[in-house]
Amino acid sequence: xxxxxxxxxxxxxxxxxxxxxxxxxxxxxxxxxxxxxxxxxxxxxxxxxxxxxxxxxxxxxxxxxxxxxxxxxxxxxxxxxxxxxxxxxxxxxxxxxxxxxxxxxxxxxxxxxxxxxxxxxxxxxxxxxxxxxxxxxxxxxxxxxxxxxxxxxxxxxxxxxxxxxxxxxxxxxxxxxxxxxxxxxxxxxxxxxxxxxxxxxxxxxxxxxxxxxxxxxxxxxxxxxxxxxxxxxxxxxxxxxxxxxxxxxxxxxxxxxxxxxxxxxxxxxxxxxxxxxxxxxxxxxxxxxxxxxxxxxxxxxxxxxxxxxxxxxxxxxxxxxxxxxxxxxxxxxxxxxxxxxxxxxxxxxxxxxxxxxxxxxxxxxxxxxxxxxxxxxxxxxxxxxxxxxxxxxxxxxxxxxxxxxxxxxxxxxxxxxxxxxxxxxxxxxxxxxxxxxxxxxxxxxxxxxxxxxxxxxxxxxxxxxxxxxxxxxxxxxxxxxxxxxxxxxxxxxxxxxxxxxxxxxxxxxxxxxxxxxxxxxxxxxxxxxxxx
Amino acid sequence: xxxxxxxxxxxxxxxxxxxxxxxxxxxxxxxxxxxxxxxxxxxxxxxxxxxxxxxxxxxxxxxxxxxxxxxxxxxxxxxxxxxxxxxxxxxxxxxxxxxxxxxxxxxxxxxxxxxxxxxxxxxxxxxxxxxxxxxxxxxxxxxxxxxxxxxxxxxxxxxxxxxxxxxxxxxxxxxxxxxxxxxxxxxxxxxxxxxxxxxxxxxxxxxxxxxxxxxxxxxxxxxxxxxxxxxxxxxxxxxxxxxxxxxxxxxxxxxxxxxxxxxxxxxxxxxxxxxxxxxxxxxxxxxxxxxxxxxxxxxxxxxx
Numbered sequence: 108x109x110x111x112x113x114x115x116x117x118x119x120x121x122x123x124x125x126x127x128x129x130x131x132x133x134x135x136x137x138x139x140x141x142x143x144x145x146x147x148x149x150x151x152x153x154x155x156x157x158x159x160x161x162x163x164x165x166x167x168x169x170x171x172x173x174x175x176x177x178x179x180x181x182x183x184x185x186x187x188x189x190x191x192x193x194x195x196x197x198x199x200x201x202x203x204x205x206x207x208x209x210x211x212x213x214x215x216x217x218x219x220x221x222x223x224x225x226x227x228x229x230x231x232x233x234x235x236x237x238x239x240x241x242x243x244x245x246x247x248x249x250x251x252x253x254x255x256x257x258x259x260x261x262x263x264x265x266x267x268x269x270x271x272x273x274x275x276x277x278x279x280x281x282x283x284x285x286x287x288x289x290x291x292x293x294x295x296x297x298x299x300x301x302x303x304x305x306x307x308x309x310x311x312x313x314x315x316x317x318x319x320x321x322x323x324x325x326x327x328x329x330x331x332x333x334x335x336x337x338x339x340x341x342x343x344x345x346x347x348x349x350x351x352x353x354x355x356x357x358x359x360x361x362x363x364x365x366x367x368x369x370x371x372x373x374x375x376x377x378x379x380x381x382x383x384x385x386x387x388x389x390x391x392x393x394x395x396x397x398x399x400x401x402x403x404x405x406x407x408x409x410x411x412x413x414x415x416x417x418x419x420x421x422x423x424x425x426x427x428x429x430x431x432x433x434x435x436x437x438x439x440x441x442x443x444x445x446x447x448x449x450x451x452x453x454x455x456x457x458x459x460x461x462x463x464x465x466x467x468x469x470x471x472x473x474x475x476x477x478x479x480x481x482x483x484x485x486x487x488x489x490x491x492x493x494x495x496x497x498x499x500x501x502x503x504x505x506x507x508x509x510x511x512x513x514x515x516x517x518x519x520x521x522x523x524x525x526x527x528x529x530x531x532x533x534x535x536x537x538x539x540x541x542x543x544x545x546x547x548x549x550x551x552x553x554x555x556x557x558x559x560x561x562x563x564x565x566x567x568x569x570x571x572x573x574x575x576x577x578x579x580x581x582x583x584x585x586x587x588x589x590x591x592x593x594x595x596x597x598x599x600x601x602x603x604x605x606x607x608x609x610x611x612x613x614x615x616x617x618x619x620x621x622x623x624x625x626x627x628x629x630x631x632x633x634x635x636x637x638x639x
Numbered sequence: 640x641x642x643x644x645x646x647x648x649x650x651x652x653x654x655x656x657x658x659x660x661x662x663x664x665x666x667x668x669x670x671x672x673x674x675x676x677x678x679x680x681x682x683x684x685x686x687x688x689x690x691x692x693x694x695x696x697x698x699x700x701x702x703x704x705x706x707x708x709x710x711x712x713x714x715x716x717x718x719x720x721x722x723x724x725x726x727x728x729x730x731x732x733x734x735x736x737x738x739x740x741x742x743x744x745x746x747x748x749x750x751x752x753x754x755x756x757x758x759x760x761x762x763x764x765x766x767x768x769x770x771x772x773x774x775x776x777x778x779x780x781x782x783x784x785x786x787x788x789x790x791x792x793x794x795x796x797x798x799x800x801x802x803x804x805x806x807x808x809x810x811x812x813x814x815x816x817x818x819x820x821x822x823x824x825x826x827x828x829x830x831x832x833x834x835x836x837x838x839x840x841x842x843x844x845x846x847x848x849x850x851x852x853x854x855x856x857x858x859x860x861x862x863x864x865x866x867x868x869x870x871x872x873x874x875x876x877x878x879x880x881x882x883x884x885x886x887x888x889x890x891x892x893x894x895x896x897x898x899x900x901x902x903x904x905x906x907x908x909x910x911x912x913x914x915x916x917x918x919x920x921x922x923x924x925x926x927x928x929x930x931x932x933x934x935x936x937x938x939x940x941x942x943x
Contacts, residue, residue, distance in 0.1 A: 164770060300743060300746065303739065303743075459767075460739045460765065460767075461769060463764065463765040464762075464764045465760070465764070466762050467759060469694075469761060470761040474900065477900035477902070478899065481899045484894055485890065485891040485895065488891075488894070489887050489891060492887060496640050497640075528902075528903070529831060532834040532838050533838075535891070539842065539884075539887075539888045539891070540841070540845055542887055542888070543845065543849070543880075543884040546887075550879050550883070553641075554876070576848060579793075579796050580845040580852075583793060583845075583848060584845060586788045586789070587786075587840065588785075588841075590788055591782070594777065594780050594784055595778065596777045596778070597830075598834065599778055599781055599830075602834050
C-alpha cells in the first residue's frame with residue numbers, strides 16, 4: 108500500500124507539473140529559449156469576444172466565377188468562329204453555365220472547332236432552325252464547373268490572406284468553412300471598417316477604351332450601342348460629402364486586366380502633392396500595354412476598378428516600360444489600401460459579408476476585467492467555504508479544485524484552444540461539477556463515519572459509493588459535450604471544449620488525487636481521526 | 640459540521656400532488672408568455688440583423704440617438720440604454736438589403752452627428768438572415784442529439800427506461816421554465832443564452848443522477864420498502880449534498896450577477912432561474928416520472 112502511495116504520487120505530480128509547464132507560456136512571455144524546445148509554447152488564445160477584434164464570415168459567390176469563365180469562353184469562341192469565317196447569328200450566355208449560338212455554314216467545320224477547342228463545353232442540344240442554320244446550346248461540364256468554384260474559393264482565401272498580411276494584423280486567422288465560406292478572425296483590430304473595405308473588395312482592374320462616337324445621351328436613356336457598356340466615375344467631394352457621378356460610354360471589350368501587375372505603390376504627385384497609385388506590369392503585361400497604347404494613340408483609355416471608372420486619360424503616345432498610374436482624389440490611407448488590394452490581386456469572384464461581429468478593445472477589456480474579478484472573488488469564497496465546512500478535508504478539496512483548473516487550462520493551451528465567453532460558461536459548469544464531486548465524496552464519508560466505520564473504511568466506502576454517482580453524472584455530461592462539439596457551431600463548440608476537458612480533469616482530480624491525499628494523511632501520517 | 644441532521648425524514652414525495660400543480664402552472668405561464676410575446680425575442684445572432692453599441696464620452700439623451708437614426712430614415716431601429724448613461728444598443732432587424740452597408744452608414748453618421756461627444760463603437764454585429772437560420776438549426780440539432788444521448792445513457796446505466804425518461808422530462812421542464820423566464824424578463828435570446836441553456840441541462844442532469852444513484856443503491860438495501868419510500872429516503876440522505884452543491888453554485892452565480900457587469904447580466908439572470916428549477920425538478924419532476932412509470936407501466940407488466 109505504501110509503495111503504491113509513492114508511485115501514485117510520482118505519477119500525479121508528474122502530470123500536475125506538466126500541466127503547469129504547459130500553462131506557463133500563457134501566463135508569461137519571458138521564458139528562456141530552451142523552454143520552447145522542451146515544452147510546446149502554445150498559448151490559450153482569448154476569443155474575440157474577450158480581447159476585442161473582428162470576426163467575419165464571407166460567402167464567396169463562386170457561381171460568378173463560373174459565369175465569367177463562360178463569358179470568356181463565349182468571347183474566345185466568337186473570335187475563333189470569325190477567324191474560321193463561319194457566320195454566327197446569335198451568341199450569348201444563357202443562365203450561368205450555358206452558351207446559346209445560332210450558326211450556319213459547314214456543319215462539320217464548326218462542329219470540329221466546338222469539340223476540339225472547347226471540350227469543356229459539350230453540346231447540350233442542337234436543332235436546325237431554317238436552311239443551314241443551327242441553334243446550338245453548349246453547357247459547361249459540371250465537373251469543370253465544380254473545379255472552377257473550388258479554385259475560386261481557394262484563390263479568394265489566398266488573396267484575402269495576402270491582403271491581410273500586408274495590412275498588418277497580428278495573428279489573423281483565415282479558414283475555409285464548408286465549401287464556399289471564409290471565416291476571418293482579426294484580433295485587436297483598430298479600424299474595422301477599413302479592414303472590411305480591404306477584404307471585401309473584388310479589386311478587378313480593367314482597361315477599356317472609351318466609345319467616343321457613341322451617343323452618351325441616348326445611352327443614359329437606355330439605348331446603349333451594341334458592344335458598349337455604361338459605367339460611372341464616382342467622386343466624393345471631401346468638403347460636402349456629396350457624390351458626383353460622371354457617366355462614361357465604354358467599349359465592352361476589356362483590353363487588359365490587373366492580372367499582369369507586378370507591383371502597385373503609393374506615390375506623391377510632385378505638382379499637387381496628391382497621392383496616386385503607381386502600377387508596374389510584368390514583362391508580358393508591359394508588352395501588352397505597349398501594344399495597346401501604340402494601337403490607340405489619341406484615344407481615351409479608361410482605368411476601371413470594380414466597375415468604377417477612376418480616370419480616362421487620352422493616350423498621348425505609345426507607352427513602353429510597363430508603367431501606369433491610377434489617380435483620383437485619394438487620401439493617403441485610401442491610396443495605400445488600394446495599392447495593397449492591387450498587389451494582392453483581384454478576387455476571382457465577389458465575396459459577400461454574411462456575418463460580422465466586432466468587439467471594441469475597451470469592451471473586451473471590460474468583460475475580462477469584470478470577469479476576472481468576479482471569478483476570483485467567487486473562487487475564493489467557494490474555497491473558503493469548503494475549508495470552513497470541511498476543515499482539513501476542505502483543504503484537500505481545494506487543492507483538487509486548483510489542480511482541476513490548472514489541468515484544464517494546461518490542456519486548453521496544449522490544443523491551442525480559444526477561450527470565449529461561452530467557453531467560460533463551460534468551465535464554470537465543470538468546476539461546479541468538481542465542487543459537487545468533492546461534496547459527494549465528503550458527505551458520503553461523513554455518513555459512513557456516522558454509521559461507526561473506521562476512518563480507513565469510511566474513506567474506502569466513501570469513494571467506492573460516491574464513485575458511481577460521480578462517474579455517471581460526469582459521463583452523461585461528457586457524452587452530451589462530445590455531441591455538442593461534433594454538431595454545434597462556433598460558440599456551442601467553445602462551450603463543449605472547455606466542458607469536456609474540464610470533466611476529464613475533474614474525474615482525475617476529484618476521484619484520484621483527493622484519494623491519494625486522504626490515503627497519505629491516514630496511512631503515512633497515521634491520522635486517526637478525519638477532520639471533515 | 641452537519642447541515643442536515645442525520646435521519647432527517649422530510650416527506651418530499653408526498654407533496655408531489657401540490658407541486659404537480661405548481662409545475663403545471665409554471666409551465667403554462669412560461670409557454671403563455673412565450674406565446675403572448677409571439678415567440679422568443681431572438682437577438683441578432685439568430686434573427687439576423689444588425690446591432691451597434693456606441694459609447695459616448697459625455698452623457699447623451701436616448702432621444703437624441705433615436706432622432707439621429709430617424710433622420711437617416713431608420714424608423715424601425717430600436718435604441719436602448721446599456722449599462723451606463725452614455726452607452727446604447729442600437730438594433731435593426733431587417734431581413735433584406737445590404738446590412739454591412741447600413742451598419743457602415745449608421746456608424747459614420749453617428750460619429751458625424753455627435754462630434755463633440757467623441758464616441759467609440761464598442762461592438763458591431765451584423766448577421767445575415769441565412770447565417771442566423773443556420774445557427775439556429777445547428778444548435779437545435781446539437782442539443783436534440785445530446786438530449787437523446789443522455790436518455791440512452793441513463794436508461795442503460797439504470798437498467799430501465801424509466802430513469803432515462805425521468806431525467807429527460809426533468810430536462811424539458813427546466814428548459815421550458817428557463818425559456819419562459821427569458822421571455823417573461825424580456826431578455827434577448829442570443830448565443831450566450833444558448834450557453835446558459837446548455838449549462839442548465841448539464842447541471843440538472845447531474846443533480847438528477849446523484850439522487851437516482853442513491854435510489855439505485857437503496858433499492859438493493861431496502862427490498863421490503865415500497866419505491867416511494869425509497870425515493871424519499873434517498874432524497875433525504877442526499878439532502879445535505881444537494882443544499883451544499885446548489886448553494887455554492889448559486890453563490891457563484893449571484894456574485895457574477897451582481898458584479899459581473901452588464902455584458903453577462905442576461906446570462907446570469909437566466910442561470911439563476913435554471914439553477915433553481917434544475918434542483919427542484921430532480922425531486923418533483925424526475926422522481927415522480929420514475930414512480931409513475933414503475934407503478935403503472937412496468938409494474939402492471941410484471942403483474943400481467
